Amino acid sequence: xxxxxxxxxxxxPLDAVLVDPRPGAAHDVITTLSRRGATEAWRLLGHLKExxxxxxxxxxxxxxxxxxxxxxxxxxMLAAVSRVLSGASQKPASRVLVASRNFANDATFExxxxxxxRLEEGPxxxxxxxxxxxxxxxxxMQTVRRMELKADQLYKQKIIRGFCHLCDGQEACCxxxxxxxxxxxxxxxxxxxxxxxxxxxxxxxxxxxxxxxRKGGCAKGKGGSMHMYAKNFYGGNxxxxxxxxxxxxxxxxxxxxxxDEVCLTLYGDGAANQGQIFEAxxxxxxWKLPCIFICENNRYGMGTSVERAAASTDYYKRGDFIPGxxxxxxxxxxxxxxxxxxxxxxRSGKGPILMELQTYRYHGHSMSDPGVSYRTREEIQEVRSxxxxxxxxxxxxxxxxxxxxxxxxxxxxxxxxxxxxxAQFATADPEPPLEELGYHIYSSDPPFEVRGANQWIKxxxxx
Amino acid sequence: MxxxxxxxxxxxxxxxxxxxxNQGMDEELERDxxxxxxxxxxxxxxxxxxxxxGLWKKYGDKxxxxxPISEMGFAGIAVGAAMAGLRxxxxxxxFNFSMQAIDQVINSAAKTYYMSGGLQPVPIVFxxxxxxxxxxxxxxxxxxxxxxxxxxxLKVVSPWNSEDAKGLIKSAIRDNNPVVVLENELxxxxxxxxxxxxxxxDFLIPIGKAKIERQGKKTKxxxxxxxxxxxxxxxxxxxxxxxxxxxxxxxxxxxxKTNHLVTVEGxxxxxxxxxxxxxRIMEGISKKLxxxxxxxxxxxxxxxxxxxxxxxxxxxxxxxxxxxxxVQFPGCSCCSCHWC
Numbered sequence: 101x102x103x104x105x106x107x108x109x110x111x112x113p114l115d116a117v118l119v120d121p122r123p124g125a126a127h128d129v130i131t132t133l134s135r136r137g138a139t140e141a142w143r144l145l146g147h148l149k150e151x152x153x154x155x156x157x158x159x160x161x162x163x164x165x166x167x168x169x170x171x172x173x174x175x176x177m178l179a180a181v182s183r184v185l186s187g188a189s190q191k192p193a194s195r196v197l198v199a200s201r202n203f204a205n206d207a208t209f210e211x212x213x214x215x216x217x218r219l220e221e222g223p224x225x226x227x228x229x230x231x232x233x234x235x236x237x238x239x240x241m242q243t244v245r246r247m248e249l250k251a252d253q254l255y256k257q258k259i260i261r262g263f264c265h266l267c268d269g270q271e272a273c274c275x276x277x278x279x280x281x282x283x284x285x286x287x288x289x290x291x292x293x294x295x296x297x298x299x300x301x302x303x304x305x306x307x308x309x310x311x312x313x314r315k316g317g318c319a320k321g322k323g324g325s326m327h328m329y330a331k332n333f334y335g336g337n338x339x340x341x342x343x344x345x346x347x348x349x350x351x352x353x354x355x356x357x358x359x360d361e362v363c364l365t366l367y368g369d370g371a372a373n374q375g376q377i378f379e380a381x382x383x384x385x386x387w388k389l390p391c392i393f394i395c396e397n398n399r400y401g402m403g404t405s406v407e408r409a410a411a412s413t414d415y416y417k418r419g420d421f422i423p424g425x426x427x428x429x430x431x432x433x434x435x436x437x438x439x440x441x442x443x444x445x446x447r448s449g450k451g452p453i454l455m456e457l458q459t460y461r462y463h464g465h466s467m468s469d470p471g472v473s474y475r476t477r478e479e480i481q482e483v484r485s486x487x488x489x490x491x492x493x494x495x496x497x498x499x500x501x502x503x504x505x506x507x508x509x510x511x512x513x514x515x516x517x518x519x520x521x522x523a524q525f526a527t528a529d530p531e532p533p534l535e536e537l538g539y540h541i542y543s544s545d546p547p548f549e550v551r552g553a554n555q556w557i558k559x560x561x562x563x
Numbered sequence: 564m565x566x567x568x569x570x571x572x573x574x575x576x577x578x579x580x581x582x583x584x585n586q587g588m589d590e591e592l593e594r595d596x597x598x599x600x601x602x603x604x605x606x607x608x609x610x611x612x613x614x615x616x617g618l619w620k621k622y623g624d625k626x627x628x629x630x631p632i633s634e635m636g637f638a639g640i641a642v643g644a645a646m647a648g649l650r651x652x653x654x655x656x657x658f659n660f661s662m663q664a665i666d667q668v669i670n671s672a673a674k675t676y677y678m679s680g681g682l683q684p685v686p687i688v689f690x691x692x693x694x695x696x697x698x699x700x701x702x703x704x705x706x707x708x709x710x711x712x713x714x715x716x717l718k719v720v721s722p723w724n725s726e727d728a729k730g731l732i733k734s735a736i737r738d739n740n741p742v743v744v745l746e747n748e749l750x751x752x753x754x755x756x757x758x759x760x761x762x763x764x765d766f767l768i769p770i771g772k773a774k775i776e777r778q779g780k781k782t783k784x785x786x787x788x789x790x791x792x793x794x795x796x797x798x799x800x801x802x803x804x805x806x807x808x809x810x811x812x813x814x815x816x817x818x819x820k821t822n823h824l825v826t827v828e829g830x831x832x833x834x835x836x837x838x839x840x841x842x843r844i845m846e847g848i849s850k851k852l853x854x855x856x857x858x859x860x861x862x863x864x865x866x867x868x869x870x871x872x873x874x875x876x877x878x879x880x881x882x883x884x885x886x887x888x889x890v891q892f893p894g895c896s897c898c899s900c901h902w903c
Binding site for chain 1: 599635640645680682
């Protein structure tokens with residue numbers, strides 16, 4: 101190790117501890133990595149490779165005495181070091197990091213009590229989160245977040261056109277709901293659907309390719325942002341509120357078929373004032389359909405705040421004869437517990453139930469809305485800094501020793517890569533061919549001809 | 564309907580249109596567990612027009628469902644159930660009320676298969692009486708053939724007699740697409756002979772094929788939806804049966820022979836079914852025909868009024884010129900004597 105000392109720069113505020121994990125080795129402060137010393141750092145790596153061969157494991161701690169920016173750069177450097185040191189191994193770098201750390205298997209957390217309407221008891225106020233689940237939720241939420249931000253970027257580059265309604269800020273809703281139900285349950289939502297499309301099982305590739313309108317998209321490029329379908333996921337619906345009777349119908353089918361399935365029917369605070377929703381409440385309660393009505397209250401219906409749209413903003417009470425609960429939609433554990441509670445209620449045959457998820461969207465209503473003419477930037481910043489769902493989960497996990505910061509950073513890196521690859525695919529994939537314009541008009545029918553813009557243009561239609 | 568009385572002596576069963584629809588639905592409910600009927604008064608009331616008489620007693624609450632008066636809600640529920648794999652028959656008490664639910668029919672049912680890239684079929688049937696009735700005034704007399712016939716993704720059928728009614732409702736229920744079945748209330752009580760093949764449980768009439776009811780030499784009358792108008796002329800009468808997808812081959816073949824065309828429908832003339840047929844003839848075979856447009860192609864006006872104005876056609880007139888001004892649309896073949 102003495103041979104490495106000349107590389108150390110004395111007096112620099114940043115230093116890194118590189119630990120040699122080979123049995124019998126002594127820990128030693130190896131070097132100082134700094135912005136100015138980047139070249140030296142790479143030389144160091146060369147040294148280390150020679151000295152240590154290709155060690156499979158290494159770990160380090162970072163101490164910063166100066167500034168955050170350098171720390172950020174430092175972390176990137178260390179991530180690079182880690183990748184090099186782990187050689188050509190396919191194992192994710194997080195394994196590299198955790199070798200010498202012991203994490204807890206699970207931890208118990210207190211969650212906010214839900215306001216109840218026509219219910220004696222609500223969901224529990226404590227819940228257990230396992231390490232595995234926590235990492236899974238973190239990864240899923242981070243994927244949704246990155247995917248939405250990538251969609252934002254692609255839209256600004258005009259690679260995505262048309263409608264694009266983003267749900268960043270609302271990740272706890274889609275991931276939490278999915279955590280509380282089974283894959284055999286059903287879900288239908290409105291147009292802010294990308295997060296749900298992902299949690300219901302489609303890949304980011306298919307989603308982004310559908311947004312860019314390419315044939316690799318989940319609807320072959322013919323649906324776009326608002327019309328994505330998957331197994332037990334019925335979209336993606338453009339007409340505000342129309343999906344609620346559809347959801348009650350799916351619940352009717354669940355009851356008709358006699359399987360123990362429920363249908364999650366989502367709508368927003370703006371849609372909550374639609375008449376057909378009340379028609380659906382009436383019939384669902386009358387026929388005791390296993391339907392969970394979920395109002396995703398993000399405080400704004402397009403540009404109209406809830407106070408300006410609804411005479412009663414207690415959306416969880418609007419079902420009147422249907423029991424309801426108000427849930428903190430920024431806390432994934434709260435959403436998960438409430439969903440489990442609601443699903444159990446429906447499965448027991450008691451009929452429908454209503455959940456209001458109080459959440460927030462960082463973006464405007466859609467990509468054509470900057471989102472600041474009807475609300476203040478301070479409000480958005482405040483929610484982002486105090487109630488961000490990903491931050492809340494991360495803090496909980498790190499503070500309870502369920503995961504380390506570095507491990508979560510590694511997940512971030514992987515997620516970023518996955519999104520990058522998907523965006524590459526979505527940009528490069530060809531559009532559906534014009535010959536297929538008339539396809540899929542009818543189902544299970546023999547091919548026929550469709551008139552185009554004039555009588556000499558004909559398209560073939562295949563089911 | 565003088566034709567019917569002449570046939571009484573033959574050993575063919577006579578079945579009213581109402582009973583034919585009832586039979587068709589009964590057979591399909593029996594055949595497939597996933598089929599069910601929902602609508603206002605379809606169960607315990609036996610159907611507002613008694614079309615679903617006896618079905619609730621036979622199949623019970625699970626399969627014959629009375630709904631509250633919430634067209635948009637229950638049409639949406641029916642579409643959702645179809646998306647989830649069931650095969651609902653959604654009855655509108657009349658199609659006038661389907662306007663309340665038309666968003667669910669068009670945006671949720673008709674367009675979904677296309678927008679999902681072929682992933683999500685919607686096998687639903689919307690049925691009910693359409694168009695004219697006796698003295699029910701403007702809000703209850705509209706014909707929706709042109710409105711629904713406009714939309715790709717929907718199939719629209721319009722039965723006339725019992726055979727049509729049974730065959731088309733069965734085909735509609737078995738079809739994996741959203742089908743709108745436009746019946747007519749005035750026809751419900753009219754008996755027609757039921758040929759033996761129509762009595763089979765698998766009797767289907769293909770959607771998309773018209774039927775030539777009567778061959779003639781001269782003027783052709785094109786019929787829709789449930790009006791068979793008798794003229795003292797040698798006419799070829801074509802019963803469209805399906806509005807969408809329209810059977811233009813049959814129409815074109817007949818027009819090539821006769822060179823005259825009259826379209827008859829229960830809807831308003833502007834942007835109507837007849838207008839579409841005329842446009843297609845113009846685009847298609849018009850160059851091959853000698854057509855006297857001003858005389859031969861007439862859209863009969865439809866008045867929403869309970870005052871009957873009858874126009875007696877001049878006796879012995881066999882001209883292809885039809886001078887028609889105010890005409891009450893009876894819709895029922897027994898009133899076709901108004902014409903002659």
